[in-house]
Amino acid sequence: MDWLGDNAWAVWLGLGVTLGVAELFSLDLILLMLAAGALVGMVAGLLSAPVVVQILVAAATSVAMLALVRPSLVKRLHTGPELKLGHSRLVGKQGVVLQEITGIAAGRVRVAEEDWTALPYDDTLTIAAGETVEVLEIRGATAYVHPVLRLES
Missing domain, CATH: 2.40.50.140 (Nucleic acid-binding proteins)
Known part of the structure; x- marks a missing residue:
C-alpha cells in the first residue's frame, strides 16, 4: 500500500490512458473529459499532493470539462460548414x-x-x-x- 501512496500519479496516468483509449470506441467525448481529469489528478500526484486532494482536483476538472468544454466541442463537431451548392x-x-x-x-x-x-x-x-x-x-x-x-x- 505504501507504493500506491508514493506512486499515485502512475495510477492516474493508467486511468487517463485507459479512459482515452475507451473514448476511441465510444466517441461521445465523455470519457475524454474524464481522462483529462485523471491527467490533472496525475499532475497533482506528481506534485506530492495528498490522495484526497488528487481525487478532488481530478473530479473538479472532470466536471468542469464536461460542463464547459464538451458542449462546445459537440456543437462544433455536429455542425459542419455551410455549403452552398x-x-x-x-x-x-x-x-x-x-x-x-x-x-x-x-x-x-x-x-x-x-x-x-x-x-x-x-x-x-x-x-x-x-x-x-x-x-x-x-x-x-x-x-x-x-x-x-x-x-x-
Whole structure:
C-alpha cells in the first residue's frame, strides 16, 4: 500500500490512458473529459499532493470539462460548414456584362467563369456591356443582376 501512496500519479496516468483509449470506441467525448481529469489528478500526484486532494482536483476538472468544454466541442463537431451548392453559390458574386442587359431584352453576363443569361433586378435599368454587376438572385437559368457602383476618381 505504501507504493500506491508514493506512486499515485502512475495510477492516474493508467486511468487517463485507459479512459482515452475507451473514448476511441465510444466517441461521445465523455470519457475524454474524464481522462483529462485523471491527467490533472496525475499532475497533482506528481506534485506530492495528498490522495484526497488528487481525487478532488481530478473530479473538479472532470466536471468542469464536461460542463464547459464538451458542449462546445459537440456543437462544433455536429455542425459542419455551410455549403452552398448549385446556383445559390453564385448569389452575391460579381460578374461582367458581356451583352447589354435591359428590362425588355435579356443579355449575357460572365460570373464565376460561366456565361449566364441575365436580366436587371430593377427592370427599369439598362446595363451596358463591360459593366460590373452583382448577382442578386437566380431564377431558373436566368441571373438577376444589379450594377456595382464605382467611385470615380
